[in-house]
Amino acid sequence: MPKDAGDAKLLFQSLNKAYAATPTNLKIIDLYVVFAMATALVQVAYMGVVGSFPFNSFLSSVLSCIGSAVLAVCLRIQVNKDNKEFKDLPPERAFADFVLCNLVLHLVIMNFLG
Amino acid sequence: MAELEAGSISMAAGGGGRLRNALSGMLCAFALLLIGVLAFSIRLFSVIKYESVIHEFDPYFNYRVTQFLSKSGIYEFWNWFDDRTWYPLGRVIGGTVYPGLTLTAGTIWWLLNSLNIPLSVETVCVFTAPIFSANASWATYLLTKEAKGHGAGLMAATILAMVPSYISRSVAGSYDNEAVAIFALIFTFYLYVKTLNTGSLFYATLNALSYFYMVCSWGGYTFIINLIPMHVLLCIVTGRYSSRLYVAYAPLVVLGTLLAALVPVVGFNAVLTSEHFASFLVFIILHVVALVYYIKGLLTPRLFKVAMTFVLTVGLALCLAVVAILAALVASSPTKGWSGRSLSLLDPTYASKYIPIIASVSEHQPPTWPSYFMAINVLAFLVPAGIISCFLPLSDASSFLVLYLVTSVYFSGVMVRLMLVLAPAVCILSGIALSEAFNVLTRSMKFQRPISDDTLPTAGDSTPGSSSTATITTSTKNANIKKEKMGTISKERSSKKSRKETELVGSSPVRPEKEEKLCVLPSEASAMGILFLIMLCGLYVIHCVWAAAEAYSAPSIVLTSRSHDGLHVYDDFRESYAWLRHNTEVDDKVASWWDYGYQTTAMANRTVIVDNNTWNNTHIATVGTAMSSPEKGAWEIFNSLDVKYVLVVFGGLIGYPSDDINKFLWMVRIGGGEFPHIKEQDYLRDGNYRVDAQGTPTMLNCLMYKLCYYRFAETDGKGFDRARRYEIGRKHFKLTHFEEVFTTQHWMVRIYKLKPQKNRVRGKLKLKLKSSSKTSLMRKGAGKKNPWQ
Numbered sequence: 001m002p003k004d005a006g007d008a009k010l011l012f013q014s015l016n017k018a019y020a021a022t023p024t025n026l027k028i029i030d031l032y033v034v035f036a037m038a039t040a041l042v043q044v045a046y047m048g049v050v051g052s053f054p055f056n057s058f059l060s061s062v063l064s065c066i067g068s069a070v071l072a073v074c075l076r077i078q079v080n081k082d083n084k085e086f087k088d089l090p091p092e093r094a095f096a097d098f099v100l101c102n103l104v105l106h107l108v109i110m111n112f113l114g
Numbered sequence: 115m116a117e118l119e120a121g122s123i124s125m126a127a128g129g130g131g132r133l134r135n136a137l138s139g140m141l142c143a144f145a146l147l148l149i150g151v152l153a154f155s156i157r158l159f160s161v162i163k164y165e166s167v168i169h170e171f172d173p174y175f176n177y178r179v180t181q182f183l184s185k186s187g188i189y190e191f192w193n194w195f196d197d198r199t200w201y202p203l204g205r206v207i208g209g210t211v212y213p214g215l216t217l218t219a220g221t222i223w224w225l226l227n228s229l230n231i232p233l234s235v236e237t238v239c240v241f242t243a244p245i246f247s248a249n250a251s252w253a254t255y256l257l258t259k260e261a262k263g264h265g266a267g268l269m270a271a272t273i274l275a276m277v278p279s280y281i282s283r284s285v286a287g288s289y290d291n292e293a294v295a296i297f298a299l300i301f302t303f304y305l306y307v308k309t310l311n312t313g314s315l316f317y318a319t320l321n322a323l324s325y326f327y328m329v330c331s332w333g334g335y336t337f338i339i340n341l342i343p344m345h346v347l348l349c350i351v352t353g354r355y356s357s358r359l360y361v362a363y364a365p366l367v368v369l370g371t372l373l374a375a376l377v378p379v380v381g382f383n384a385v386l387t388s389e390h391f392a393s394f395l396v397f398i399i400l401h402v403v404a405l406v407y408y409i410k411g412l413l414t415p416r417l418f419k420v421a422m423t424f425v426l427t428v429g430l431a432l433c434l435a436v437v438a439i440l441a442a443l444v445a446s447s448p449t450k451g452w453s454g455r456s457l458s459l460l461d462p463t464y465a466s467k468y469i470p471i472i473a474s475v476s477e478h479q480p481p482t483w484p485s486y487f488m489a490i491n492v493l494a495f496l497v498p499a500g501i502i503s504c505f506l507p508l509s510d511a512s513s514f515l516v517l518y519l520v521t522s523v524y525f526s527g528v529m530v531r532l533m534l535v536l537a538p539a540v541c542i543l544s545g546i547a548l549s550e551a552f553n554v555l556t557r558s559m560k561f562q563r564p565i566s567d568d569t570l571p572t573a574g575d576s577t578p579g580s581s582s583t584a585t586i587t588t589s590t591k592n593a594n595i596k597k598e599k600m601g602t603i604s605k606e607r608s609s610k611k612s613r614k615e616t617e618l619v620g621s622s623p624v625r626p627e628k629e630e631k632l633c634v635l636p637s638e639a640s641a642m643g644i645l646f647l648i649m650l651c652g653l654y655v656i657h658c659v660w661a662a663a664e665a666y667s668a669p670s671i672v673l674t675s676r677s678h679d680g681l682h683v684y685d686d687f688r689e690s691y692a693w694l695r696h697n698t699e700v701d702d703k704v705a706s707w708w709d710y711g712y713q714t715t716a717m718a719n720r721t722v723i724v725d726n727n728t729w730n731n732t733h734i735a736t737v738g739t740a741m742s743s744p745e746k747g748a749w750e751i752f753n754s755l756d757v758k759y760v761l762v763v764f765g766g767l768i769g770y771p772s773d774d775i776n777k778f779l780w781m782v783r784i785g786g787g788e789f790p791h792i793k794e795q796d797y798l799r800d801g802n803y804r805v806d807a808q809g810t811p812t813m814l815n816c817l818m819y820k821l822c823y824y825r826f827a828e829t830d831g832k833g834f835d836r837a838r839r840y841e842i843g844r845k846h847f848k849l850t851h852f853e854e855v856f857t858t859q860h861w862m863v864r865i866y867k868l869k870p871q872k873n874r875v876r877g878k879l880k881l882k883l884k885s886s887s888k889t890s891l892m893r894k895g896a897g898k899k900n901p902w903q
Binding site: 007008010011014015018019055056059060063066067070071073074075077078082083085086089094097098100101104105108109111112 | 313314315316318319322323356357358360361364365368369371372373375376382385404409411412413414417420421424
């Protein structure tokens with residue numbers, strides 16, 4: 001058990017160290033993803049308290065948060081310089097695709113929100 | 115100096131190459147245009163042979179909805195409550211119809227009319243299917259190009275333009291959901307594969323929008339939302355996870371679920387039914403895998419192992435908890451969360467046990483072996499070669515194609531109607547197989563040409579000369595043995611032989627070109643091979659054109675038959691609907707079996723009791739019970755539904771096999787499913803269904819028998835039923851509660867009117883006397899001469 005505890009501490013330390021080495025723009029995207037997921041959790045908790053009527057509003061808002069998180073992760077994948085598959089994709093193009101997809105997502109959300 | 119020369123030579127070669135590229139691009143585009151024209155024109159046989167009319171039953175409903183859309187606009191259409199069907203329940207059309215087809219045709223009509231091209235709605239509806247089949251073959255080209263290149267793409271597009279199973283549901287006039295849905299299916303798959311290959315979020319967005327179009331068009335969209343997660347799982351399990359997979363799948367799930375929930379007919383089913391759970395499950399699995407890969411990149415291997423053990427223990431516990439909750443939720447619903455139609459696909463015996471309506475539709479029966487050869491013909495032989503070719507080399511796109519084929523083969527084996535979903539898969543794989551075969555054979559011929567002696571040195575200088583010549587001689591020896599066999603081969607085995615050649619050539623793994631050049635066949639063998647393949651394709655084309663012209667062009671609203679004195683045309687259906695339209699009041703209700711509901715509302719413009727939508731089993735069972743009851747009971751049921759006219763279809767005079775007497779047992783079964791006093795055994799004599807002298811009294815007394823065979827014995831004196839091929843049981847009888855108002859020229863449709871109750875009853879208070887005198891009066895009323903005869 002102490003070996004596990006020691007291992008776990010070592011694990012977290014090395015994770016922290018490796019993560020600190022990522023570039024700032026990726027960290028900003030990660031923060032955005034965490035924010036979106038936190039918002040989704042808050043909404044689910046709220047639904048647990050007050051009930052799920054109207055269901056379409058709940059569905060659209062939760063899926064909006066999850067969708068924003070997913071799209072941000074896609075952006076992060078495409079902008080990451082360590083990713084060999086996307087090395088000849090200019091980051092501006094990646095961001096433009098991100099904006100377009102978000103536009104479609106939010107258009108649908110607005111329609112479905114009721 | 116040498117470099118400059120080499121540079122200029124390469125520039126000239128590059129310029130020549132550019133010209134050749136441009137020329138090949140032009141040729142490709144021209145070929146695609148011709149393929150589109152072919153797909154459009156092969157479907158026009160019905161318009162040429164009969165007329166530009168809408169076929170069958172379901173298209174009439176779609177046509178009526180499109181008419182309403184074009185007249186009243188989209189807001190009225192979205193909120194339309196139809197009170198002229200399923201009387202007295204009505205039907206919410208806006209919420210229960212898949213709007214894709216009608217919106218597409220409506221948009222085309224509106225666009226053409228705003229350009230001052232005054233095509234009628236009917237013309238646009240009739241020709242929507244051929245236009246979208248041309249689009250589907252272009253989409254097939256794009257999909258196959260993503261997997262295997264231009265040549266395979268063109269081949270697959272040509273094959274799809276002509277494949278009979280797709281033609282059967284998309285002839286000009288067959289205005290049904292599948293006409294647009296197959297195009298949407300192939301296009302969605304193309305965009306998914308493109309996103310998988312490029313990893314671009316732009317294509318992922320387009321993929322979600324194309325999936326939305328598919329959800330709008332057809333209930334078969336559940337196939338897409340289960341196939342793509344299956345493929346993602348396959349990629350993960352076989353170790354082909356990449357970030358492109360994440361970009362291809364994750365936005366599709368989120369956007370796709372939202373867009374599917376937007377369509378009113380799907381609504382919250384997009385998140386609540388079992389059909390969609392697979393996508394959410396794989397969504398979660400994908401995220402777990404992505405996280406694992408990310409952390410693997412961050413940590414050293416030893417620490418990663420520690421992390422894995424830690425995560426596994428926690429994760430497994432969490433997973434078990436979630437699965438337990440989900441299983442409890444799912445098990446609490448009687449159908450485990452699946453809808454009836456989907457469950458009948460997974461368990462083919464489900465429908466016959468629990469939902470007789472789904473089991474009674476002939477399209478929902480499993481297909482027979484000959485129907486496979488009718489539907490896809492030669493392609494059935496080429497598909498295994500295509501599967502093998504997909505494995506050399508295996509890429510994400512080709513594994514997707516193989517998975518698509520395997521799943522669609524299973525589903526087509528369950529229901530004949532789903533052969534349509536099999537058609538694109540089969541066409542793509544046979545296109546790949548044929549293209550590879552032609553590649554190999556033409557390459558063999560090219561490398562064996564006597565003028566090109568520079569090929570042998572290139573083959574030789576990449577490997578030691580002796581081994582290459584040795585392999586060439588061994589391969590020629592093999593090919594010589596094949597040549598001897600070839601002389602005795604008949605045409606039908608040529609495809610198998612060419613498949614063997616492809617196997618032999620393709621079995622060597624694709625390493626650099628030295629291996630390809632070693633497996634060269636002698637030029638005579640390859641020439642014969644090419645010739646046989648071309649003859650095979652010719653046979654396929656002949657079959658497709660014959661199928662399109664003879665088998666699938668019948669509009670089924672007009673029947674024809676050839677006899678020694680020429681062509682007979684039976685236009686009885688339209689005659690009867692026209693009579694109803696012109697000789698009855700607008701608010702009169704017509705009762706018939708549910709097959710004819712759509713046509714009655716569309717062509718006769720009268721309110722019906724049940725129609726092809728079959729959403730209310732009890733209502734259909736009520737009509738079935740009425741048809742199976744004696745006259746008085748049937749009159750009571752119909753009177754309670756405010757019915758004025760009853761319509762039956764009878765094929766005994768001309769030998770039409772799909773009439774109501776042949777469908778009658780289904781009426782009994784469905785009626786008996788809801789009303790237990792109707793027992794199927796009462797209508798069968800020793801388990802046989804007969805309407806001759808051996809028929810049971812219940813059968814010979816029921817309303818359907820009486821309405822079909824009333825005065826039938828007057829036609830030839832003996833009452834010989836040409837469809838059943840025997841004389842009927844009860845020949846001379848009178849109708850007491852109904853009167854005949856119209857019979858079409860060939861007795862195919864017979865319309866009866868409910869007789870109103872007598873106003874005044876002769877005789878006094880005793881109930882028994884009153885009832886007996888009432889019936890005797892009504893019998894006297896039936897003895898009066900019918901003014902229509």
